[in-house]
Amino acid sequence: MKKNNPHKNIEIILSLLAFIGIWIGLSYNLGGPIYSDELLYIEMGLNNQRVANYGNRYFHVYLQKAFMALAPTPLDGLRVYWAFLIALTALLVYWSARLFLKDNNFIHGLVAVAIFFSYHMISDYAGVTSVDITAMMMTTALLFVYVLYLRTEKKWLVYLLGTLSFLAFKTKETTLFANVVLFGFFFGREGKFAFKNVVPYLKSLVLGFLGGIGLFIILDAAILGKPFFAISPATFREVFQNYAYTGGFRREPVSWYNAYLLNDILIPFLAFVFSGMKLNTKAITPQRKILWAFPLLLVSFITLNMLKIPWGFIERFFFPALPTIAFLAPQGILLNKPADKKATIHMGLVALIALLAVLGMRQFGMAYVENIDWNYGKFLDSVYFPVMLSLAILLLIMADKQTFLTFGFMLFFLVSWLMPQISHNYKYIYVEPTTGMKYETKYYPWLAFKEDIPISNDVEMFTTATIYENSEGETRMLSNNPYDILGMYNMLFDMRINRDNLTLVYHQEDIAEQILAQPYDFILLSVDDWQYLQTNSSKTVAQLKGEYSFQSDADEILVLLTLQDQ
Incomplete structure (x- = not known):
C-alpha cells in the first residue's frame, strides 16, 4: 500500500466515516439481551464475577463491561456495543476484500460489505450481544491483520497477530480455527512449504501472544482481583468440564450444508466456493489460499461437535466465519480497467441499465404476484432467484472472458439478490424490530x-x-x-x-x-x-x-x- 496516495487516503477517511455512521445508525436498535447466555455474561461483567467454567468468554465480558460502564445505562451500553461490533466488522470486511489482491478496488470492498449486511443474523440478533458476534469481530480482525501483513510485510503486524490470537481465544473457542492462516508463514515467497520458513516469525508471534496474556493479567487483577484467573489451570479444567455432556441428544444433529450453507447463505457460499476455485487457476500464493480453510474447518468442527453436545444445529456457532465468506466471495470478480474514456462510458451505461432493470423487475414482480394473490418474498425465493442463479452459473461456465454483457448481467443478478436481503434487515431492525418485540415480551x-x-x-x-x-x-x-x-x-x-x-x-x-x-x-x-x-x-x-x-x-x-x- 502506497503511503502517499491521496486517493487511498480519501478512501480511508470515507470508510471511517461510513463506520461511524453505521455505528450510530445501528445504535438505535430496540433489541436487548433475551437469552440466558447473554444475561449470564452481563451479570459476570456488572458484578465482577469469577465464573471459571466460562473462563474462555472473558474478553467478551470485559469489552461489554466497558460499554455498559460508559453509557448512561447498561441497556444503552449493550445496544451501542452490538452496533460497534457490527460496524467494526463491516469496516474490516471492506478492507480485507479491498486489500486481498493487488488489483482489487473499492467495488470488491463494497460488494463484500453488501454481502455481510445481507446476512439475516444481523436483524435476528439486533441488540443481542451474543458472544458469537464478538467472536465474529475478533476473527475478522485477526484475518484482516493477516491480509494487511501480506500486503505491507510490516513486522509489528505479526506481533499484533499473536496478541489477537490469544484475545480471540479468550472470547470463544471457535475462534481458534481462524489461526489456520498462521500456517501461511510456512510457505516461502515461491509458494513452497518448509518448516524453516516460519522461524523468522515465531519470536514475534510468541511475544505478541504473551502480550495478550499480559493484558489479561492486568484486566483480571483490576476487575476480578485475581491476576492469573485467565491462565489458571483450574480455569481451564472448569472450561473443559463445562463441555462434558452425557445422556444423548436434546436435538438430533443435522447437516450444516442442508440447514445453513446451501440454504440461508446459499449465494454467498457459492460465490465463496467459486472465487476459491477461480483463483486457484491463477498465480495466487498459498498464503492467500489458506484463508478459504477457516470457514470450512469451522463448519467441520461444529458438525463433529454435535456428537458431543446435545443441542444439535445452532446457527450462531458459525457467525465467526460469516465475514470471511463475505470478503472472499467477491475475489472472483475480475474487473478489467476500461482501456479508454469511451470504454469507461460504455461500462457506466451498462451499469446504469442493469440497475434500472433491477428496479423494473422489482415493480413487475410485485405487480405480478399481487395479480395472482401470492407473496412477493415467496416469489423471489421460489422462482426468481433459482432462475437467476441458474443463468448466472451457466454464464460463468460458458463465458471465456468478461464482456459488457456478462458484467451487466452479473451486476443485475447481484443487486437483485442483495436488495431484498438488506431491506429485510432494515425492516426487522427498525420498522418491525424482531428482537425489540422479543425484548418487550421477555x-x-x-x-x-x-x-x-x-x-x-x-x-x-x-x-x-x-x-x-x-x-x-x-x-x-x-x-x-x-x-x-x-x-x-x-x-x-x-x-x-x-x-x-x-x-x-x-x-x-x-x-x-x-x-x-x-x-x-x-x-x-x-x-x-x-x-x-x-x-x-x-x-x-x-x-x-x-x-x-x-x-x-x-x-x-x-x-x-x-x-x-x-
Whole structure:
C-alpha cells in the first residue's frame, strides 16, 4: 500500500466515516439481551464475577463491561456495543476484500460489505450481544491483520497477530480455527512449504501472544482481583468440564450444508466456493489460499461437535466465519480497467441499465404476484432467484472472458439478490424490530411496573416461575432461571444485586409459606398465583393485604405487591 496516495487516503477517511455512521445508525436498535447466555455474561461483567467454567468468554465480558460502564445505562451500553461490533466488522470486511489482491478496488470492498449486511443474523440478533458476534469481530480482525501483513510485510503486524490470537481465544473457542492462516508463514515467497520458513516469525508471534496474556493479567487483577484467573489451570479444567455432556441428544444433529450453507447463505457460499476455485487457476500464493480453510474447518468442527453436545444445529456457532465468506466471495470478480474514456462510458451505461432493470423487475414482480394473490418474498425465493442463479452459473461456465454483457448481467443478478436481503434487515431492525418485540415480551413484568418497582442494591424481591411457565411464544416472559432474573434487574436498573436478594418459587403450593418468611420490598406474581392464594390460603392473602400495596398491569396478567412504608 502506497503511503502517499491521496486517493487511498480519501478512501480511508470515507470508510471511517461510513463506520461511524453505521455505528450510530445501528445504535438505535430496540433489541436487548433475551437469552440466558447473554444475561449470564452481563451479570459476570456488572458484578465482577469469577465464573471459571466460562473462563474462555472473558474478553467478551470485559469489552461489554466497558460499554455498559460508559453509557448512561447498561441497556444503552449493550445496544451501542452490538452496533460497534457490527460496524467494526463491516469496516474490516471492506478492507480485507479491498486489500486481498493487488488489483482489487473499492467495488470488491463494497460488494463484500453488501454481502455481510445481507446476512439475516444481523436483524435476528439486533441488540443481542451474543458472544458469537464478538467472536465474529475478533476473527475478522485477526484475518484482516493477516491480509494487511501480506500486503505491507510490516513486522509489528505479526506481533499484533499473536496478541489477537490469544484475545480471540479468550472470547470463544471457535475462534481458534481462524489461526489456520498462521500456517501461511510456512510457505516461502515461491509458494513452497518448509518448516524453516516460519522461524523468522515465531519470536514475534510468541511475544505478541504473551502480550495478550499480559493484558489479561492486568484486566483480571483490576476487575476480578485475581491476576492469573485467565491462565489458571483450574480455569481451564472448569472450561473443559463445562463441555462434558452425557445422556444423548436434546436435538438430533443435522447437516450444516442442508440447514445453513446451501440454504440461508446459499449465494454467498457459492460465490465463496467459486472465487476459491477461480483463483486457484491463477498465480495466487498459498498464503492467500489458506484463508478459504477457516470457514470450512469451522463448519467441520461444529458438525463433529454435535456428537458431543446435545443441542444439535445452532446457527450462531458459525457467525465467526460469516465475514470471511463475505470478503472472499467477491475475489472472483475480475474487473478489467476500461482501456479508454469511451470504454469507461460504455461500462457506466451498462451499469446504469442493469440497475434500472433491477428496479423494473422489482415493480413487475410485485405487480405480478399481487395479480395472482401470492407473496412477493415467496416469489423471489421460489422462482426468481433459482432462475437467476441458474443463468448466472451457466454464464460463468460458458463465458471465456468478461464482456459488457456478462458484467451487466452479473451486476443485475447481484443487486437483485442483495436488495431484498438488506431491506429485510432494515425492516426487522427498525420498522418491525424482531428482537425489540422479543425484548418487550421477555421484560414485560419489569417494563409494566418500571415506575413502581423498588430500585436498590439491598432490595429483597420475591417472584415465581409461573410467570414464565404460563406465557407462550419463542421468548416467554421473565425466566425460571434465578440468574436470568437477577441479570434483567441489574441491567435495567443499573444495580448490583446477587442471588441472596431473590426468592424464586417454582411450585404454587410453596408460595404461601415462603411469601411470609420475611418482608420483601416487592413481590411479583402472576394472576394465577394470586387466585391460587385466594382460593387456598385466605389467611396469607389477608396478611399480605395488611402489609403490601397492590396493583395489576394493564393486561391484568400480573400482580405487583410493594411493601408499605413502616
